[in-house]
Structure formats: C-alpha cells, structure tokens
Amino acid sequence: MIAILRLKQKIRQLEASYHRPINSVALLAVSKSQSTESILEAYKSGQNAFGENYLQEALVKIAALKAYPIEWHFIGAIQSNKTKAIAENFSWVHSLSDLTHAKRLGRARLAQTTEPLNVCLQVNISQEESKSGINLIELNDLAKEIKDIAGLRLRGLMTLLQANLDFEEQKQGFRQLFLAQQALNAQGFNLDTLSMGMSHDYSAAIAEGATLLRIGSAVFGERI
Numbered sequence: 001m002i003a004i005l006r007l008k009q010k011i012r013q014l015e016a017s018y019h020r021p022i023n024s025v026a027l028l029a030v031s032k033s034q035s036t037e038s039i040l041e042a043y044k045s046g047q048n049a050f051g052e053n054y055l056q057e058a059l060v061k062i063a064a065l066k067a068y069p070i071e072w073h074f075i076g077a078i079q080s081n082k083t084k085a086i087a088e089n090f091s092w093v094h095s096l097s098d099l100t101h102a103k104r105l106g107r108a109r110l111a112q113t114t115e116p117l118n119v120c121l122q123v124n125i126s127q128e129e130s131k132s133g134i135n136l137i138e139l140n141d142l143a144k145e146i147k148d149i150a151g152l153r154l155r156g157l158m159t160l161l162q163a164n165l166d167f168e169e170q171k172q173g174f175r176q177l178f179l180a181q182q183a184l185n186a187q188g189f190n191l192d193t194l195s196m197g198m199s200h201d202y203s204a205a206i207a208e209g210a211t212l213l214r215i216g217s218a219v220f221g222e223r224i
C-alpha cells in the first residue's frame with residue numbers, strides 16, 4: 001500500500017504549496033470495485049474513510065468489515081427504494097440532490113440512531129446532461145429545505161467535473177463550488193465540507209479549497 005502513503009504525502013505538499021492549513025484536506029478512498037482485502041490493507045495503513053457508489057456491492061463489504069471502525073461514505077446515484085439501507089449503513093452521503101430523497105434519508109436515519117447522517121449536496125457545475133446533481137441556481141432553495149430536516153446534518157457541497165478539462169479550467173470549476181459554499185455560509189449556513197477532486201484533478205481541487213478529496217485509482221490502481 002505504498003501508493004496511498006505516497007498520495008497522502010503529495011496532499012500535504014500541495015496543502016503547503018497552495019497555502020492551505022496543514023491537514024485541512026482529508027482523503028476519502030473510493031473503493032468501488034475494490035475487494036474487501038484491498039480496503040483492509042488501506043485501513044491498516046491508516047486510512048479510515050471509504051467511499052462506495054453501488055449499494056449492493058457496498059453492503060457486502062460493510063458486513064465483511066464490520067469489526068473495523070471504518071467510516072463509510074455513499075457517493076453514488078441515490079434511488080428512493082435504497083434510501084433506508086443507505087441511511088442505516090453509511091455515515092455520509094455526498095450525492096444528495098433531491099428533497100424527497102433527503103426526507104426519506106432523514107426519516108430512516110432517525111428511526112435507527114440519534115447520530116445524524118452527514119450530507120453534501122451534489123452540484124452540477126459543468127451542466128453536463130450526463131452528470132447528476134442540481135444546478136447552482138437551484139442550490140439556495142434546496143439547501144434551505146434540507147438544512148432543518150431531522151436526522152440529517154448538512155455539511156457541505158460536492159461536485160464532479162468533466163474529465164477533459166485543463167488545470168485552469170478545473171480550478172475555475174472548483175472555484176464555483178467554493179464560492180457557492182461561501183455564499184451559503186454568508187447567509188448563516190455552517191458548511192465545513194467541500195467534497196471535490198478525483199485522481200485526475202485533485203491538485204486543482206486543493207488549490208481551490210477542497211476539504212475532502214474522493215480518490216479511487218490513485219489509491220488502489222486503475223479499475224479493471
């Protein structure tokens with residue numbers, strides 16, 4: 001598990017280069033399609049937070065690794081009939097963009113535990129048809145509606161950029177999410193999380209204020 005240690009070192013170096021406070025950028029290891037053994041290996045190297053996209057696949061790994069205090073993050077597309085299992089098995093959801101899903105997650109979480117589910121709203125910065133998430137213009141209203149849902153704790157914003165951008169374009173995209181978070185906080189929100197940056201664009205994300213990088217292939221190797 002040399003790759004993950006080297007990646008963490010690189011994150012510390014980038015924090016320094018972009019004048020970010022040390023340890024202000026955390027790593028979410030995206031473990032979709034990775035085996036339980038690979039996750040355990042990363043865990044033993046000191047990695048505690050893992051992100052999964054597909055509920056059925058995740059539930060198998062969560063059950064297999066339940067002896068370990070791993071923090072599981074759901075980062076995939078949400079379906080209404082999966083909200084209960086998501087609320088019961090994950091600590092975080094990054095991919096929330098629908099009020100009905102939010103209410104269902106909150107209700108299921110409350111029924112299970114007093115510890116709220118941490119959520120980020122997924123914003124579609126590049127406005128690609130294929131990308132999920134809400135548009136920036138819809139963000140304010142949805143954030144206001146979700147803020148007070150019992151069982152949820154609104155922590156911040158999440159985005160995925162297009163894959164073909166250059167460094168300056170990546171920075172511009174991430175900057176929009178940063179500014180959107182600032183604007184919400186200026187209205188009295190208390191958002192502390194910017195979930196942005198993947199294997200190919202995490203440097204730009206760190207430059208623009210990411211607090212949580214979602215990285216898969218640079219941790220585990222390319223998915224087959």
Ligand SMILES: *Cc1c(COP(=O)(O)O)cnc(C)c1O
Nearest residue numbers: 030075198199214215216217218
């Ligand atoms: C797969 C995935 C990632 C990680 O992508 P890599 O390119 O492997 O780093 C991050 N976020 C989401 C939502 C993903 O689906």
